[in-house]
Each structure stands twice: as C-alpha cells, then as structure tokens.
Amino acid sequence: MYELEKANYSYYQADNTVQIKKYLGENPTLLMTTIIRALKGEKSLVLAPTGSGKTKEMITILKEHDIKAIFIVPNAFNVEQIKQEYDISGASGDTPVMKEIQKGNLIALTWDKFGQLDESILKDYIVVLDEVHQTYIDMFRINKINKLYENLRSCKGEIHITATPNKLNFEQYNYILEYKQENKTNYNVFLYDKIDDKKIIEITSGSKKFALFKNDKKYLDFMKDSILNKSIDVVTSDLRDFSKAYNEIVEKGTINEIEGLCNTSVLVAGVNIKEPNITDIIIIGEKDIATIKQYIARFRNLKTVNVHIFNNYKDDSKTYEIEWLIQQLINEISGQIEKFNLVKPEDNFILETLNIKPIGLEKSNFYYLNENTNRYEINEIGIRNHAYTNYYNKAAINNFKVLLEEYFNHIEIIELDDPNNKARKKYNEIVKIEKEQILEELEPHKNELVGAVQL
Template sequence: MKNNINKLFLEECNAERAEHEKENYSEFNRHEIYEIKKYIDEKPLGIRTAIANADNGGKTLFIAPTGAGKSYSFINTLKKLKTKALFILPNASNVEQAMHEYNIAGAYDKIPAKQALENNNLAVMTWDKTEQLIDVDLREYIIVVDEIHQTYTDSYRGKAIKNLNNIMSKCKGRIDITATPTKLEFEIYDYIIEYTQKQKTEYDVKLYNDFDNKNFTEIINIINKSNNSAMLMNDISTLEFIRDSVNKNAGVVYADGKEENELYSRIVKNSDMKGYETLLNTTTILAGVNINNKDITDIIIVNIKDVGAIKQYVARFRNLKKANIHIFNKYKEECNVYKIEWLVDKNIEKATILKDAYNKVSKHTLMFETVGINATPIRIDSNVYYCMKDNCYKVDKLYIKSQIYSNYYNTRTIQSFKVLLEEYFDNVNITDAKEIETNEKELKEYKKVVKEIKEATRNILKEHKEILVGYRQIKSNSKSFSLMQYHNDMKLSLKGCLEAYRAHDIHNLVKKSKSNSMLELYSNYVLDNKFDLDLAWKLANTENRKRGTIFNKINTLIYRELKEEYPEFLNDELIQVTVFNYIDKLFGIGTSYTKLHLQELSDDLRTILGENWNLTTEKIGCILNEIFKIESKNHRCGTHLENMFFYKNINPKCVPCEKNRVRIYKIERYVTIDDIKKDLELDEKDKSLEHAIKHTKDRMLNSLDEEEKLLLLKGFM
C-alpha cells in the first residue's frame, strides 16, 4: 500500500530530535484565563460567563484541566440558575454517575431522552440519545457538550456524532467543554475561557520499550508492589488472568453485564473503589468518570496510543499527590514528523473539491430523486458522504480527523511518542522492559480454559433460547411492544420467564459466559429483524469479523435483488453505490487479478472516495469476496496469461525466486444465498435465511409511501 502520509508530511526529521511534535498542538486565543489552586469553584465567574453567553445565542469553548471539577461546577450552576439545558456526556457510565452524584434526570441505554426532559430543566444524556430529540423544539435550551474533543475523532460513533451536531443547531446556545484542546475548530467559537491549575498531581511516566504482548509478569509485579493501582486494557481475558494472578483484591470492569458488576456500581454511585485495591478495566471507564482514591500509586496503560485517552484515564483518579504511570505499547522503528492539522486541512480541501464535483453531477435537485430506498451494497468509509437530511454530498470532517490522528499515533517511534506525552506530563522517561520469567504459557492456558467454559455455558443457554429473547427487558420487568408480540405468539409471560430463569440458574450462566451483549444482539435479531430463533442464535454467537462478513454478503445480495426488481426505487446517490458500480463494471465477473491489481484498484478508488488510509489491498480483497465468488490458483508465467482479462490490461509480474509462478485470482460469479448458507452451516432445506431476507426487503420497500413510489415511477419513466 502506498503510504499517503509520507507523500504529504511537511517536515521529515530524525525521531530522536522529535521536538517538532509540539507543533501538532493547535494554537488559539483565550478571551478569559483564570488561575486556580485546584478546583473551578474557587473562581466560578467563568462558568457563569459561559452560561450567559450561551443564553444569548453564543458558542463558548471552556477549557480546564481534568479533575478540576468542570462537570460538577457546570451542573450545579445550571441547577441554581434553573437554566434549561441539555448536558451531553460521551458514555453511559458518565451519565449514570452524573444522575446519582447530582440527582438529575438522564437518558442512556434503554432510558429515552424525551422522558428525561419531561418536567425537567436539566437532563444529562449520551450522544446517541440526541437522535430521539430531532423533532423536539429545543429553542429554549442551551446545550453543553462535555469532552467535545471526542466528537472530532471517534469515527466508530459517527452516526451519533452527526445526530448530536444536528441537535446543536436546534438549541439557542452552546458550551463545549474539554481538557484536551487539540483537534478542535477554534474559529467556530465566539468566546474561549481557560482555567489553569497551580496544584497538579506529580506524574512519573514510564514508556516501556520492547513490550511483549504475551508476557505480563512485569505488570503483575508492578501491581503487587503498589499500594492501590489501576490498569486500562481492552482485553478482558488478560485482565481476568491478571486479577487471578496478583496478591491484591482486584476487580475487572467491562461493558458486558456492567450493571451487575459490584465495582462498577461502586464507582458510578459512590465515585470510589472502596473494598478494592486494584481496578482492571476496559475503555468502559475512561473519560468523565470520577474515582476518588488517594491511595493509588500506580496506573498502567496497555496497547492504548491515543494521547488524549491516556491523559483522560490517568486523570480519573482524584486527590492524588503523586502517581507512577506505566505505558506498555509496541512502537515503530522509525517515523515521519509533520503537522497533523496541516494534513487535516489538506485532506479537507481535497475532499471539498470532490464533494463539489459530486454535487455538480448529482440529480438531487429533481424532486422525484430526493426520495428512494437508501440500500447500501457495500460498507465503506469515505471522506465524502451523501447526507439524506439535506439531499447533498458533504465532507466527513470527523472521519478525516479520526483517520489522520489515529494513523499518526499508531505510526510513532517510542521517542516520538515520548515528546507527544510531554505536552501533558512533565516527567516522561523511556525504560526497557525487564527480562524476567515469562507467564506466556500460563496466560495461553488460562485463555483456553476461559474459552471452553464460555462455549460450554452458552450451549446450556442455547437450550433455553426461546425464553431468552428480550432477556435484558425481562429481568428489569419491562416489555417493548415487539417483545409483547413475541410473548403473545409464543404463549409466554414475563412471570413465567422469570420463574424459568430462577429454576435453571440463568442469571449465573449469563454472567459466567459474559453473554449479556450476545443476548441483546440475539433479541434484536428476533424482535427487530424477525429472524428465526436458530438463525438468530447462530449469528449472535458468530465471531464479530465473520458475522460482519456474512451481513455484508447479505446486504450486497439484497441490493442486487432490489436493483433487479425495483431499480426505480433505489437511491443511487450514495457513495457506496458509486463504488459498487465501479467495481461491478470494471473489476467484475470474468476479471483476473493479483495483489498488483488490487493496489491499482485501491489507488483508483481513492479518486472516488477521497484519501482513505484504511483502503488497503487486504480491505479491497475482503470487499471483493463479499460481492463475488472467487477462485485462485498458482500459474506459471508465460504467454497463456495474455489470454486472461486483467484489470486495466496490466499483466502480472512474475517473481523469479518463486519458481516463476504467480498467484492469480479470478472472479467467477456473484455470491448467492446458498454460499451464505454454507458460511452459516445451514441445511439446504432450511429456509430461515430466505425468510429473513424477504422480511428485510419488505421493510425497506414499505419505508416508501405510495406518493413517493408514484413520484419515483414517474421519474423513472
């Protein structure tokens, strides 16, 4: 893959002299600066100024160090002033803690946003809940967005962020809060307020070189020697292995079943970890959650390279005078240093040209083409996207920033990463990981046993899959309309399900196998998608990547069928449709290719999509395998290759050291429903997949009313 960053970097330098990294932190002008010893409450005028500016229709950026009491000061001041406000937090754990700590209404998970707003001036909620307020009159409300920097880089939650941006424009004023003032668009604010602290926690940061991802002996030793400690890592089984290996009372916190996790409940309800000496958690606990524990001596971070995330996690622990920070990562041997924001601007400029070109040739100005089924044949990210709300193409600044920052952090050397951290931490040192006895074998065996227990327990749960539909709702004594319909059809009752749960020890089995998320997925497949129970169970228990591939194949199949049966009803403005049509026509059935041709296709698609560093030959190969059935074999180099049709008529190059042979792939046909059934190991006579696909197609067709269908048919004729 061509390294597009290397084409665009401003300044290349030896990573040993990476002081130029500091140019990557954006410069901006403050209108007010307040110096405090520790907490914002010492000088609350800045809070009231920000609220007054928002009340008058202004946009304020409020910057203060993590741990200075930003949320506390704003929420309490908003309550005192009785200001109508939406307070937006990034995660459910943040909202849950705020609801308990400040006794205010909120919306997260299954709690609806409109319910939180009823009879309340102030409500806290997660990003995704703002979608429920699209049709609500918010002209009397100001909006306060905590951790605003996350909305610029979290591309995984792009849809939620776009909904949040739509809501912002409906409110009369806006306040954005952050402790990490990078990545932002400072020009959108008419007022910027910053608080600086005199008393700061003394952090001694160690970057460990040559970290072995399979050996956690050194980390275990650090925890054992600590007073209290905390560790951030997105690998649950490894965290559990460490919990069982240390001599501390340790608790593991992760998303699945967090509501029933004793340590998680303690943190969100009491803002401490009383009863535990060590917290081991995934990013379920990161920004915005407060943990008061002055006894923390060591904080460990593993396989996390987002500098902002590291700072946020370290600052979760309040009342610390001093702490050791241990960061374990793998680093590149060499890298380029350049201005990130310069590269962001360049990509936005290029994407804007692309966006304007798409809008110029778009048919969206014709009324009959502003409606249509938004079926996407493939899933792909792009610097430009089609906005259904405004019926035009737009630049996806979130995706661009996310890609560039993520790629930058992940391509650092340890020296370069050290300088990035020095923007936040005064004392950062590089140290070699100690050569001590490995626990790789024990960890491998532990993970194997955990996997076997999980599979065996889920096989027991499978016997009760009929009553496990809607498990989360049932155990909380609530029922959606779709669950009531399901129970009526299956002649089940909430009371009967709860009795069966007790009789078969279902709650313990779910906890033991970490199946809360799986059962939620399973329930959605049955209740929302109308999947057969066996098919839904099989899909919910399929590994994430494989399940994603299967659904991508199903989506492509549905699109091709709809295009053949109802071509006039499809919205052909979508970028994904443009890319699919390009591949289908120029790289379709009958085409032979090698990795060389995948690279050519990848480069050509960047012209359509804008710069996209995820569009590797591996990614392109996956997309092709989701559309087509492909055969491959080794061929001897020779004149017979000239009889094959290669993309852009480029004949493959043979490598002499590989015995003059080359691996050639040939696209034979489209993927069929029988191919997908084989992937799922379904019997040929099993029609559950056909029924699921028919239901999905019917639902998509029914999304158009009769008037829209008539308009589309007229336009087509």
C-alpha cells in the same frame, strides 16, 4: 531533533486565562460569561484540568439561574452520576427523552438521546457539550456523533468543555476560556517499549492498589487470574451491571475494598473515582494521547502516582504537522463530494418505483449523507480522528514521549528484554476449550437461556 513534534500540540489563543489553586469554584463568575455568550448564539470552549470541578460549577450556575439548557455527556454512566449528584433529570438507554425533558429546564443527555430531539425543541436551549474530545475518539459511534453535531446547529448556543483539547478545531469558537491549576497530581510516567505480561504482573502485585486499562476483556480476565495477591474486579461495557466495583463507583465514587480495577474504555470518559490508595495506573496498547490523559485523570485527589504505559512502537517516525495534513484532506474530499452532489439525483422517485438502490458513495468516516438534505457533507470529526490516530500509532517511542509531554512533565522510557508471554497464550487456549465444553453442555437448554449475558 523532536521540536517539530511540539507543533502537534494543541495550539490555541485563549481569550481569558485564569489561575486557580485547584477548583473552578474559586472563580466561577467567568463561566457565566460563556453562558451569556451561548444565550446570544455564540460557541465557547472551556479548557480546565480534569477534576477541577467543571461539571459541578457549570450545572450549579445553570440550576441557580434556571437556564434552559441541555448538558450532553458521552455515556449512560455519566448521566447516572449527574442525576444522583446534582438532582436533575436525565435520559440514557431506554429512558424516554421527551418524558424527562418536561421535568425541568436543565437535563443531562447522552449523545444518542440528544440526537432524538427535534429542532423545534432545540431552538430554545443552549447546550453544554461535556468531554467534547470524546467525539473525536469514539469512531465506532460515528453515526451518533454525526447526528449530535447536526442537532447542535439547531440550538440557541453552545459551550464545549474539555481537559484534553488535542484534535479540536479552535477556529470554530467565538470565545476560549482557560483555567490553569496550581495544585496538581504528580504523575511519574514510565513508557515501556514492549507489552510484557510478567512486568505488568510484577507492578500490579507490588502496588497498594492499582487500575489497569486495556480494551480487551480476555486480557483483563487473564490478569485477574494471574495476579494472586489482590482482590480484583473486571469492568466491561457488557458486564458492568454485574461488577461490584462499577456499582461502588456509581453510588460512592470509590472502589472501596477492591485492590485492583481492570477495565476497558467504559471508565474513560467523565467518571470520578476518589481512591487515594491507588499507587499504580497501567495502560496497555493505547496510543491516543487524550484517552491516556483522560483515563489517568479518572482517579481524583492523588498527590502522586506511578503511570505505566505499555505499547509496541515503530522503529522510526515520519514527522509532519498534522493540522496541515487535515486541511489538505478536507480540501480534497470536499471537492470530491461536491462533484458527486452535483450529479446525484435529488428526486429518487423513478429509482424507488423500479426498486433500484440509489447510487451512493462508499462508506467512509471522511464524509456522510445528511438525510435531511439528501446531500453528502464533509465529516471533519472523522478526518481529524483519522489523521491524529494514524500519526500517534506510527510514532517511534521517542517521538511519542514528546507528544505525551504536552500533558506530563516527568516521563522515563524503559527498554524491556523480549517478553515471554507464553502464559497468556496457554491461558487463552485453556479458556477456549472450557468455553467450548460449557457451550456444548448448554446447547440442549439454549431456549431457557435467552437473555443470559454471563456464565
């Protein structure tokens, strides 16, 4: 009944498949093959399980051979971990990229810092795009992603790395290297058909240590105040620097004495958390397959762990091959923007003189304006993200289970009674009133509070 869903797995033909017990370091020489190919101008894909040492082995080889390379990661957290662990230069946030790039041949950069480099510099570098799957997820950063891929065209060669290849276009690669791991964490996955606060509190309260992911700070605060028998820390992008857990992860790769970690997607990509006492991982309101797999894999060296995924689902699924739909979308949109490019004026001198805004297409993640060429280009990344996200979000629970089975062997569906989430509603009402009262008291002093981020 669900065989067609398996057509939506990541289908590729690896040029070389290597069996390892746990780490790439057991057979690192093949990684050198991808580097040599990049130096010759090719693009390779390395597929290896999260926690198998992809970053460590790649950076070690690049350093040993003093190869001119840029290691690109999704966020500032990843840059800081790499700088500390491997003693190389790196740039993120307000750090000037040109100052850092002069310190040595190997540098770690975030997407936006890489986008600031000129093509005259990039032509001498090979690039390693770590966690490439993340570029197919973070559509709120689509402008940075577009600039990232524009700049990749100017580099000598490319190596892309991921543990979750769904959404990728495999035809773009000259060479695919795959590592298969024998020693794996045993994930006991429970798929719940509703979001039930009471059940979540029951699981977390009964755990030894837990990690909870939901992209909603209000919800995380509610959980922190509702789970009474645990020391809990909330980590979000805005307040991460105030988080004890976040600083422990950056400096030591552990959450130490903290018993409950509640976080948004700030901890999804490329973070290493070595915490053997975690017994339960809870994911709420997330249906992106790669995001689910990547978050679960943040927790290293676990022999076994329970994974609880809470979502609301459609009653029925419309099943089709996603890759077929993507190709139809690309063909249709390519034709539309090509017609517009033919009639769009190349020289906007008259329009600028008259102070008239040039005619443009409506904003869309399916295409974008390349400012260097002043022409619209197809945005395959945006199309792929939309097609897969739309499909995952509309899947019925049994179909979603089959999709998850690309990465997990043991999945059990749990049907819950209609949840009673009145406590959360009441909590949010109280928090809103308290916030209004605090803001009213602070109003006379607002000029003294410039830059404040937490009350």
